[in-house]
Amino acid sequence: MPASPDSTASPVRRALYAFPLLALASVAFYTLFSSVAYQWSWDGVWRYRQQFGYGWLTTMGLSLVAMIVSIALGFLLMLGRRSPWEPVRMFCGGVVELVRGSPLLVQLLIGHYIIANALRIDQPIFTGIILLGCFEGAYLAEIFRGAVESISASQLETARAVGFDKVQTYRFVIIPQALRRALPGTTGQLVSLIKDSSLLSVIGIEELVQKVKIMNAATYKPLEGFLPLALAYLIVTLPLSHLARRLEGRFAYET
Amino acid sequence: MKLEAQTVTKRYGAHAALDGASFATDAEARVIALLGPSGGGKSTLLRVLGSLLVPDAGSVSIDARTLPHDESGALLERRANGFVFQGYNLFPHLTALQNITLPLQEVHGMTNAQATQRALELLHRLGLEGHEHKRPSQLSGGQQQRAAIARALAPKPRLLLLDEPTSALDPVMTGEVLDVVRELAEAGQSIILATHEISFARKVADWVVFLAAGKAAESSSAADFFNRPQTQLAQQYLDGLSKYR
Numbered sequence: 001m002p003a004s005p006d007s008t009a010s011p012v013r014r015a016l017y018a019f020p021l022l023a024l025a026s027v028a029f030y031t032l033f034s035s036v037a038y039q040w041s042w043d044g045v046w047r048y049r050q051q052f053g054y055g056w057l058t059t060m061g062l063s064l065v066a067m068i069v070s071i072a073l074g075f076l077l078m079l080g081r082r083s084p085w086e087p088v089r090m091f092c093g094g095v096v097e098l099v100r101g102s103p104l105l106v107q108l109l110i111g112h113y114i115i116a117n118a119l120r121i122d123q124p125i126f127t128g129i130i131l132l133g134c135f136e137g138a139y140l141a142e143i144f145r146g147a148v149e150s151i152s153a154s155q156l157e158t159a160r161a162v163g164f165d166k167v168q169t170y171r172f173v174i175i176p177q178a179l180r181r182a183l184p185g186t187t188g189q190l191v192s193l194i195k196d197s198s199l200l201s202v203i204g205i206e207e208l209v210q211k212v213k214i215m216n217a218a219t220y221k222p223l224e225g226f227l228p229l230a231l232a233y234l235i236v237t238l239p240l241s242h243l244a245r246r247l248e249g250r251f252a253y254e255t
Numbered sequence: 256m257k258l259e260a261q262t263v264t265k266r267y268g269a270h271a272a273l274d275g276a277s278f279a280t281d282a283e284a285r286v287i288a289l290l291g292p293s294g295g296g297k298s299t300l301l302r303v304l305g306s307l308l309v310p311d312a313g314s315v316s317i318d319a320r321t322l323p324h325d326e327s328g329a330l331l332e333r334r335a336n337g338f339v340f341q342g343y344n345l346f347p348h349l350t351a352l353q354n355i356t357l358p359l360q361e362v363h364g365m366t367n368a369q370a371t372q373r374a375l376e377l378l379h380r381l382g383l384e385g386h387e388h389k390r391p392s393q394l395s396g397g398q399q400q401r402a403a404i405a406r407a408l409a410p411k412p413r414l415l416l417l418d419e420p421t422s423a424l425d426p427v428m429t430g431e432v433l434d435v436v437r438e439l440a441e442a443g444q445s446i447i448l449a450t451h452e453i454s455f456a457r458k459v460a461d462w463v464v465f466l467a468a469g470k471a472a473e474s475s476s477a478a479d480f481f482n483r484p485q486t487q488l489a490q491q492y493l494d495g496l497s498k499y500r
Contacts, residue, residue: 158344161307162358162406163334172357176348 044219055211056232062129063194069133074140081145099138104199107131112203128200136193147182148174180251187244191237256445257282263313265299272299274469284462286440289449291466297449298418304447305416306332334362337407341419345391351402352387355409363410377405381435397428404435417448453496457481465489
């Protein structure tokens with residue numbers, strides 16, 4: 001495996017680079033913001049801090065459950081696309097293409113106002129988690145499929161030669177090796193999932209974005225809420241990306 | 256061991272890798288070499304004999320027992336055999352030791368302690384002491400092949416099948432691996448070996464099946480084959496291979 005860019009520069013040198021980069025970014029940011037003639041007022045944001053907190057917890061909670069749903073569903077769809085039965089392959093392929101090919105917003109509206117309504121499900125959070133899980137699961141299915149199909153034919157033959165059956169081949173040969181190859185794509189997708197959860201505001205879930213919209217409306221301040229909003233996402237997504245890189249390092253071995 | 260093949264055919268798309276191959280060996284044949292030009296069907300026949308592939312037509316029997324063609328029957332057959340392939344077919348995410356213990360535990364029902372003991376015994380016997388906990392990428396080609404042989408031997412297979420086990424190795428590593436195979440042959444292990452190393456085959460094999468264009472052109476005792484090849488094809492093959500060695 002080629003050395004990751006992280007390992008090529010020493011931490012000291014990286015810190016030296018970081019200083020001017022941060023300074024440059026701050027200056028650019030300040031210049032841009034001060035050029036807009038806008039009276040910033042942060043009282044509203046502060047007054048709504050508790051609601052903001054609830055919104056953040058809702059976002060993270062439903063994202064976490066949706067992640068589990070999406071990983072399980074992505075795995076099943078991947079297996080389905082590799083099934084020996086043509087109708088199963090066609091069904092799973094069709095689901096993946098439809099879900100990946102249409103906007104999440106449309107899926108949320110149809111899923112909530114038509115499908116959930118028809119099934120008499122009156123729990124927007126439940127519906128939202130399932131829809132978000134399906135959406136990201138379709139992407140994960142393709143990431144998983146790419147990783148599984150990258151396992152060489154000689155590995156599969158060896159698995160048969162040592163006497164593994166199908167399930168054992170997946171468990172001991174395919175999944176451990178595919179996991180490492182799927183990891184970068186998967187964590188990227190999970191970061192997307194957290195951000196995509198912001199769209200759940202359209203079906204009336206009071207997650208973070210919805211709370212900020214309510215706050216902006218109540219305080220007649222259209223902009224202030226969005227800065228802490230961006231921070232609230234970054235607080236989770238940046239450490240997640242970092243964790244992913246460390247996990248990749250742990251799974252690294254030469255093939 | 257008496258091997259018998261009757262009009263065995265195996266196709267890959269339009270190409271017939273085995274095209275009605277028929278032959279029979281002596282009941283005393285214990286180390287059988289599959290020889291012949293590349294693309295002649297050696298690897299495919301080896302896989303059919305080891306139940307790793309099921310033929311499209313024809314049948315194979317070993318000691319008068321016909322090999323099953325259904326997947327679950329073939330799986331049981333495979334579990335009684337040991338395979339070593341041309342490439343480096345160890346599992347890259349496992350250490351040398353784990354490569355051996357995993358099938359012992361999961362396929363052959365050994366406990367962790369039993370499997371580890373058996374694996375260490377074989378790794379040491381094959382000269383891999385001190386390399387037990389290395390991943391395949393940390394081993395040389397010859398060490399990898401010896402670890403692969405250790406894995407194949409660990410469940411005490413009825414039949415050890417080797418598919419050109421040295422063709423990816425340099426001469427020194429080739430020597431290391433062939434020494435091991437020779438010791439096994441001398442210790443009484445039943446072996447089927449597809450190879451281009453004819454001087455080695457001449458030393459260890461007691462039976463030769465010569466394959467060309469998907470058919471068994473000759474099947475005779477090693478002494479007969481090397482001293483009095485019956486077909487012109489085999490004669491040319493032997494001359495060609497012994498030209499520079």
